[in-house]
Amino acid sequence: MSTPRSQFLSDAQVATDNVAQRGFLRQALGGYYVSRDVQKARYRDWEQARDAAAMAKWNAVNRLDRTLTTFATKFERNGGKIHWARDSAEAREIISKICRDAGAKAIIKSKCMTTEEIHLNDALEAEGYGVVESDLGEFIQQLRKEPPFHFVFPCMHLKREAISELFTKHLGTAATDSPEELTMIARRHLRQLYVDADVGISGANFLIAETGQISITENEGNARLTCALPRVHIALAGIEKVVERLDDLAVLLPMLATAGAGQPMTCYNTLYAGPRQPGEPDGPSEFHIVLLDNKRTSLLADPEQRDALHCIRCGACLNVCPIFKNIGGFAYGTTYQGPIGSVLTPHLRGLQQWNHLSGASSLCGACTEACPVRIDLHHHLLHNRRNAVLAHVSLFDRLFHDVFGWVIGRPKLFALGGKAFRATLPLLKKLPLPYLSTWLKSRELPEAPKKSFREEWKRSQS
Amino acid sequence: METLAVMKTAQETIMARIREALRLPAAKPHLKSASIAGTPAKASRPWLPDGGETPDVRLTVLTENLTKLKTQLIRVVDMSQAAAALDELCRAKQWKRLAYHAHTDTQAIIKSVSCETWQADAEFDKQKLESCDAGLTTCEAIVAQTGSIIVSSSTNGGRSLSILPHAHVVIARVDQVMGDLADAFVFIQQRNSDHMPSMISFITGPSRTGDIERILVLGAHGPKELVLILVG
Numbered sequence A: 001m002s003t004p005r006s007q008f009l010s011d012a013q014v015a016t017d018n019v020a021q022r023g024f025l026r027q028a029l030g031g032y033y034v035s036r037d038v039q040k041a042r043y044r045d046w047e048q049a050r051d052a053a054a055m056a057k058w059n060a061v062n063r064l065d066r067t068l069t070t071f072a073t074k075f076e077r078n079g080g081k082i083h084w085a086r087d088s089a090e091a092r093e094i095i096s097k098i099c100r101d102a103g104a105k106a107i108i109k110s111k112c113m114t115t116e117e118i119h120l121n122d123a124l125e126a127e128g129y130g131v132v133e134s135d136l137g138e139f140i141q142q143l144r145k146e147p148p149f150h151f152v153f154p155c156m157h158l159k160r161e162a163i164s165e166l167f168t169k170h171l172g173t174a175a176t177d178s179p180e181e182l183t184m185i186a187r188r189h190l191r192q193l194y195v196d197a198d199v200g201i202s203g204a205n206f207l208i209a210e211t212g213q214i215s216i217t218e219n220e221g222n223a224r225l226t227c228a229l230p231r232v233h234i235a236l237a238g239i240e241k242v243v244e245r246l247d248d249l250a251v252l253l254p255m256l257a258t259a260g261a262g263q264p265m266t267c268y269n270t271l272y273a274g275p276r277q278p279g280e281p282d283g284p285s286e287f288h289i290v291l292l293d294n295k296r297t298s299l300l301a302d303p304e305q306r307d308a309l310h311c312i313r314c315g316a317c318l319n320v321c322p323i324f325k326n327i328g329g330f331a332y333g334t335t336y337q338g339p340i341g342s343v344l345t346p347h348l349r350g351l352q353q354w355n356h357l358s359g360a361s362s363l364c365g366a367c368t369e370a371c372p373v374r375i376d377l378h379h380h381l382l383h384n385r386r387n388a389v390l391a392h393v394s395l396f397d398r399l400f401h402d403v404f405g406w407v408i409g410r411p412k413l414f415a416l417g418g419k420a421f422r423a424t425l426p427l428l429k430k431l432p433l434p435y436l437s438t439w440l441k442s443r444e445l446p447e448a449p450k451k452s453f454r455e456e457w458k459r460s461q462s
Numbered sequence B: 001m002e003t004l005a006v007m008k009t010a011q012e013t014i015m016a017r018i019r020e021a022l023r024l025p026a027a028k029p030h031l032k033s034a035s036i037a038g039t040p041a042k043a044s045r046p047w048l049p050d051g052g053e054t055p056d057v058r059l060t061v062l063t064e065n066l067t068k069l070k071t072q073l074i075r076v077v078d079m080s081q082a083a084a085a086l087d088e089l090c091r092a093k094q095w096k097r098l099a100y101h102a103h104t105d106t107q108a109i110i111k112s113v114s115c116e117t118w119q120a121d122a123e124f125d126k127q128k129l130e131s132c133d134a135g136l137t138t139c140e141a142i143v144a145q146t147g148s149i150i151v152s153s154s155t156n157g158g159r160s161l162s163i164l165p166h167a168h169v170v171i172a173r174v175d176q177v178m179g180d181l182a183d184a185f186v187f188i189q190q191r192n193s194d195h196m197p198s199m200i201s202f203i204t205g206p207s208r209t210g211d212i213e214r215i216l217v218l219g220a221h222g223p224k225e226l227v228l229i230l231v232g
Helices: A004-017 A019-042 A046-061 A064-077 A088-101 A113-117 A120-126 A136-143 A160-171 A179-196 A222-226 A246-261 A296-300 A306-310 A316-320 A322-327 A338-349 A351-359 A366-370 A377-391 A395-408 A411-428 A453-461 B002-007 B010-021 B040-044 B055-069 B079-093 B104-110 B126-130 B181-192
Strands: A081-085 A106-109 A130-133 A199-202 A206-208 A213-218 A232-238 A268-272 A286-292 B072-076 B097-100 B116-119 B134-137 B141-143 B148-152 B167-173 B199-203 B225-231
Touching: A004 A019, A004 A322, A004 A351, A019 A246, A019 A316, A019 A322, A046 A064, A046 A246, A046 A306, A046 B040, A064 A081, A064 A206, A064 A286, A064 B010, A081 A088, A081 B010, A088 A120, A088 A199, A088 A232, A088 A286, A106 A179, A106 A222, A113 A120, A113 A232, A120 A130, A130 A136, A136 A160, A136 A179, A160 A179, A179 A222, A179 B126, A199 A222, A206 A246, A213 A222, A213 A232, A213 A246, A222 A268, A246 A268, A246 B040, A246 B181, A296 A306, A296 A338, A296 B010, A306 A338, A316 A338, A316 A366, A322 A338, A338 A351, A338 A366, A338 A377, A351 A377, A366 A377, A395 A411, B040 B181, B055 B072, B072 B079, B079 B104, B079 B134, B079 B167, B079 B225, B097 B104, B104 B134, B104 B167, B141 B181, B148 B167, B148 B181
Parallel strands: A081 A286, A106 A130, A106 A199, A199 A232, A232 A286, B072 B225, B097 B116, B097 B134, B134 B167, B167 B225
Antiparallel strands: A206 A213, A213 A268, A268 B199, B141 B148, B148 B199
């Protein structure tokens, strides 16, 4: 039976062998690097702006008891309804019940990774609802029955030819190699679905404690439509999405756009305070928000890694990660890919089963440097490695270190061991030893020296 | 004990977990500076892109940003010129139906347009709005720093008018141009004090996507064209 670790190793191997795909990913990210640097240069001090963004999230997360309570109180005062979900199953049940009570048939969704985390679409489809993803990338991935490849750029692994074939198969449209025409096919297909949907489901990028508003960031306008036309709006958000003040967004919105997509501002940043108010011509009559824990409080309880909850899901750490660029998004087998996913997943799904992701890193620190809210990502990978070992040492590791410790405390035995090791090294290279044989697949062991350091030292001193 | 835990609501459980978790304090992030002075918004102001100190500079910054964002800017001196500009747009783009909301400024400039006009207020038919070529709205404010146009559901025609039609035309006055986002949030809070409109949107350029091979395409789901008619 495959474990997450063995699955990861085999998927990563296949992805790494696909040289063409790796080249395509690098090419797709090339434009991002250029525009990100152009936008960063417009900041009068990007590094200090990161300080402010980091503190905005630190303030909210380290006072989460107060900020979350304030948010919930203010939100309900505006006429919305708050629901609390301890885990995925509870969140799915809450959302299904809202849909049932609303007598819904068709559901339109805007992009929301938290719904991927709780596998919402499967649950709603099992109950007979038609659920349509409206973000272009998510729409494509839904047709392909695949999860997002990258949590900000869901189908960045696909070439236009593949998308054209997909549309021909499912929508019956003529083949085209124009990204513009492909986008227009999706636009035409989805427009009527917004109008016909009873329920719109979105995520939330920020929950603003001060005013009880939620903020949604998007480029396409599909979230605006999802939150405007259906009569019921449901937003699903992790409890860590809170910020204290409305004006915290003055720094967070531009930094999210620049770090994540190389934009000065994302096209639509929208604040929702409640359902349609008296005097407004349209908008949903019900507005629900589901606040999800799903192990976030366990991460909160670890002060060393608490800052991983500062994440604003910009995706910058994926875009710069040498591991992501080589193995792609699917090999991770997680909802959140890349460095942030490797840090979060062991907390969300179990440290021992997912600790292998802590090794999916070159520890180069590019992720930490790219993070607009200064999450200490590459050190957290080390923290997870340490914690995994502290909690569970394998028999091999224990035996190896015990024997090694015993030998090294006995200089004569150690010298003898060294001599034996030097003599048998050529043979060891050929044996299928754990760790060593994997390591040697792409590396050469040096020739063993004739004498040990201590023997050399003794000779030079005499 | 166990039965008590079961009887707790999800809210109580989550809040109890949070309080328990926060008993251990976390260190502050490693900052470039020792600390930041004041709120993140105030502190970050001199570090973020500049929106301009004077009205003239703001207009220059705004114009540059709108060009980069592919928002069409039409500068006019008065409302009659604005009306002429709108009519010219309708003709050039061959719009057949233009939706608008009731406001002195929108009503002042739609009178002379050659295409059909339709007032989308109070319980309007969304199917009819879907068939409109363009939506005309006012706005709350404009942010020079980012080139964003702020619309609200209570004063600028609701939620759909600025997003569903294929083009969005905004009529605004130069004194609505603000420096940066921090200014805009102060304005929003003063104007709405304790009762926010159900939606406030910062629109920064026409709808766009890069989902296919990271190649920019305008008009993914929202308007393909965004036009700002700036009076004064």
